[in-house]
Amino acid sequence: MLHTVMYHYVQDPARMPLPLKVMPVDAFRRQVRRLAECFEMATLESAMAYLAGGYKPRRDLCLLTFDDGLAEHAHTVTPLLAEMGIEGIFFLITACCEENRVAPVHMNHVLMAALPFGDYRREFFHEVAIRPDEAQVDAAAAKATYPWDSPEVASFKYYFNFLARPGDRDRAVSALFQRHFGREDEFSRTFYLSWTGARAMQSAGMKIGGHTHLHRPLSSLAAPELFADLDRCRGLLHSRLRPQPYWPFSYPYGKLASFTPESVSMLRTLGFHCGCTTEEGANCQGTDPFLLRRVDCKKAPMEAAVSPSEVAQ
Ligand SMILES: [Zn+2]
Numbered sequence: 160m161l162h163t164v165m166y167h168y169v170q171d172p173a174r175m176p177l178p179l180k181v182m183p184v185d186a187f188r189r190q191v192r193r194l195a196e197c198f199e200m201a202t203l204e205s206a207m208a209y210l211a212g213g214y215k216p217r218r219d220l221c222l223l224t225f226d227d228g229l230a231e232h233a234h235t236v237t238p239l240l241a242e243m244g245i246e247g248i249f250f251l252i253t254a255c256c257e258e259n260r261v262a263p264v265h266m267n268h269v270l271m272a273a274l275p276f277g278d279y280r281r282e283f284f285h286e287v288a289i290r291p292d293e294a295q296v297d298a299a300a301a302k303a304t305y306p307w308d309s310p311e312v313a314s315f316k317y318y319f320n321f322l323a324r325p326g327d328r329d330r331a332v333s334a335l336f337q338r339h340f341g342r343e344d345e346f347s348r349t350f351y352l353s354w355t356g357a358r359a360m361q362s363a364g365m366k367i368g369g370h371t372h373l374h375r376p377l378s379s380l381a382a383p384e385l386f387a388d389l390d391r392c393r394g395l396l397h398s399r400l401r402p403q404p405y406w407p408f409s410y411p412y413g414k415l416a417s418f419t420p421e422s423v424s425m426l427r428t429l430g431f432h433c434g435c436t437t438e439e440g441a442n443c444q445g446t447d448p449f450l451l452r453r454v455d456c457k458k459a460p461m462e463a464a465v466s467p468s469e470v471a472q
Contacts, residue, residue: 160219161206161442162198162460163435165453170231177272180307182456184235190459191243194221197460202246203366203405207432210448221460224248224435224453226370226409227265228255230349233356241363249360250370250409250435253395255351259344262374263329264411266336267319269346271312273339280315286331287323294318304414307457320412325379354399361401368407369396369431376411377418385422393429405432413437413453423449 168181175181182190194200198221201209206222208214223240225232228251240247254260270279284291298310301317308316319328333343340346352360357367371377372391380388396406408431410418415438426434426449433448440452441460454460 161201161209161446161451162219162221163206163442163451163453164194164221164223164456164459165435165437166223166225166236166456167227168229168231169225169236171235177269179268179272184239187236187456188239190456191223191240191245194223194459195243195245197221200245203248203403203407203433207405207448209444210433210442210446212444219441219460222248224250224409226250227262227374228252228352228357228370230352230356233352233360237360237363237365240365244364246364246366248366248368248407249352249357250368250407251352251357251396252370252374252411253372253392254374255347256354256357256399257395259347260373261336261343261347261350263332264320264374265350266332267316269350270332270335270339276312276315279335280311282335283315283319283331286334287327294322296322321376325375357400361403366403366405366407367396367400368409368435369393370409371411374411377422378416380422382421386425389422389425389429393431406430407433407435409435410437 166182166187168179169184169187170181171184172181199216199218201220201222203222205214205216206220209216209220223245225236225247228249232249236247252262255262280291284294296314296318298314301313302310305313305316336343361367369392372388375388377385393406408426413436415436423434433451435451435453438452439454439458442451
């Protein structure tokens with residue numbers, strides 16, 4: 160089997176300017192050590208060879224993946240993995256590196272971390288000019304997508320990421336972000352990786368992949384917009400980074416409903432080699448490399464699970 164673990168924020172909670180939901184770096188170090196004891200730590204090459212049937216490892220493989228191209232992936236995660244001789248796969252949102260944008264999903268995270276939730280929700284719904292009770296959210300779908308959040312927060316995140324009209328939502332969250340945090344480009348420079356940082360990560364043995372240009376759910380985009388986004392993402396990865404034998408991809412939001420067969424065939428045409436979902440589970444030989452299942456780091460394979468107290472919920 161190929162187990163693929165998915166990480167986002169990995170930080171030292173004591174040094175964080177905002178109380179984001181992170182995996183504390185000490186818990187991360189312990190978890191990676193345990194994973195390395197239980198599994199053969201995969202590289203992108205060994206994982207691809209296994210899926211294609213050309214490599215038969217004696218133990219299950221475990222691949223570590225990191226979404227969103229966050230600054231700490233360069234300054235905290237990479238040195239730790241490099242020291243252990245483990246390859247991580249890091250998926251960048253190219254507009255964040257190239258244009259110093261902040262993805263609306265992260266504006267939402269930092270606003271939620273900075274403001275009392277009730278105030279933020281009220282301000283957001285005021286900006287999009289609808290009453291909170293008009294936002295019809297399927298509570299079961301919200302819980303399935305955000306099992307680590309309270310029902311109110313899960314419903315709000317589900318509304319924000321899947322139901323709100325993207326144009327209205329992005330205008331509203333940008334207005335709130337600017338009101339509370341000031342300039343987007345300055346925030347972006349400290350929040351995300353730079354191209355220089357990403358190249359240094361490649362030199363340290365890490366692999367970089369695409370996570371779209373603007374981090375929108377692919378299923379929400381019409382064909383021309385979809386192609387423009389994925390083509391820009393691919394073009395920037397190729398022009399700003401060092402060559403790699405494989406270019407992996409991670410679908411924003413990641414559930415099967417968040418992308419389409421059309422987006423998968425576009426990714427193949429553009430020269431990406433695999434796609435990571437957030438559908439839970441392990442992968443076996445013959446699994447379609449564009450439908451790779453992953454497990455959240457909070458649910459890492461049994462033998463290496465961290466106790467709940469080690470992970471901020
Ligand atoms: Zn993402």
